[in-house]
Amino acid sequence: MKKAQFLTPVVTAFDSEGNLDHQANKNIYDFLINGGIDGLVIMGSTGEFFSMKDAQKRELIDLVVSYVNHRTKVYIGTACMTVEDTIDLSNYAIHAGADGVMVISPYYFSLSDESVEYYYDQVAEGIKGDIYLYNFPARTGHDLSPEVTLNLLRKHKNIKGYKDTVTEMGLTRKLIQTVQDEFPDFIVLSGFEENFAHNVLSGGDGCIGGLSNIYPEVFSEWVQAINEKNLDKVAEIQNIVDKIAGLYDIGSPFIPIIKKAMVIRGIELEGYCQKPFIEPNNQQSESIKELLHELDAMIARVVPRYQGFLVRQA
Structure with a gap:
């Protein structure tokens, strides 16, 4: 494994x-690094x-x-709608000192396998x-198939990894089996937290998951448990993560919900999103707060380094 x-x-x-x-972005980076996360993916x-x-x-x-300064790995999402813009922004990130770039294929039109490979x-x-x-x-609107991925790996030594944001773990398992x-x-x-353990047990490497913005300690503890082959603890944390995933049901898109949860936990940011995302309403905010309070005791029993709310909420 x-x-x-x-x-x-x-x-x-x-x-x-x-x-x-x-300053708020620096606060977030420090929070995640101190929480033991293995790396930051910026602009996913x-x-x-x-x-x-x-320019932003x-x-x-x-x-x-510059701020992380090699305290953890930093990867930058650099995908643009054209090949030329993607290359330009990617090389800017590499030259600045990023450990790598993450590139999604062009969206809007569903592309053929041939077009995806060409891109x-x-x-x-x-x-x-x-x-x-x-x-x-x-x-x-299209899938980056295992077969296309294998073709790309045979041609390009700088392709090092793959984030698979699909709910069906069977698709990710096929990718692993095709290339390993x-x-x-x-x-x-994997791109969904609930698939983390299944991914690793199937020969993969783990997960890039947004809920770790709120609870990095939980996910770093999960990594430690599976690396130590402590399957009882892996299962305990799976139950916690499944509970945290209830945040996804509170509102769509989920990004304002995650930011609000971070604010409630006590991370120093305001929670603003870019338009057209809407700030959670009062009912949604109360639902987030209730879920985080329910999670507090669950996490404290399983994750020793967890400190609860950074600023206690009423």
Whole structure:
């Protein structure tokens, strides 16, 4: 079994005018690093990359790379709608000092396998650093298949990993089985938290999951438990994570919900999102608060380093 890892697709903190809130973003990075998370993924879907201007993206790249300063791994989501823009932003991130970039294929049109492979061929040839492929069929309208992935790995040594945001673990397992014999070091990460343990037990490497923005201690403890083959504790934490996942049911899209939960827990950010995302209403906010209070005792029993609410709420 491979050594597991859990990375956080980090939320991006904005002020009320839609500008980057530098101090709040630093607060988030410190919170996640101190919580033991294995790496930060900046400007993934949870980071609202799709709503950010190019200048903002470069500003955030410079901020996170300089502030984190190698305390943990930093990967940057750099996908744009054109090959040229993707290569340009990716190389900016690599030059700034990022450990790698994560690239989702173009969205809006559903692409054929041939078009997806052609896109990544062009991107991989132009990027001067490590690349993680990002498969999210619910958003792109097409799947980055195991067969296409294997073809790409045979051509491009800088493709190092893959984030598979699908609910069906069987699809991720097929990817692992397709590539692992020829490329045993290729990193396969699930995009939904509930699949973390199943991923690792199937020969994968772990997860990139947004709920770790709120509870990094839980997910780093989960990694430790599975690496130590403590399956009883893995199962206990699975129950906690399944409970945390109730946040996804409170509102859609889930990013404002995650930010509100972080605010309630006591992380110093305001919780603003880019338009058209709407701030949680009073009923949703109460539901979030109730769930976090229910989780407090559950987590405290299982995760020794958990300190509860950073600022106690009424």
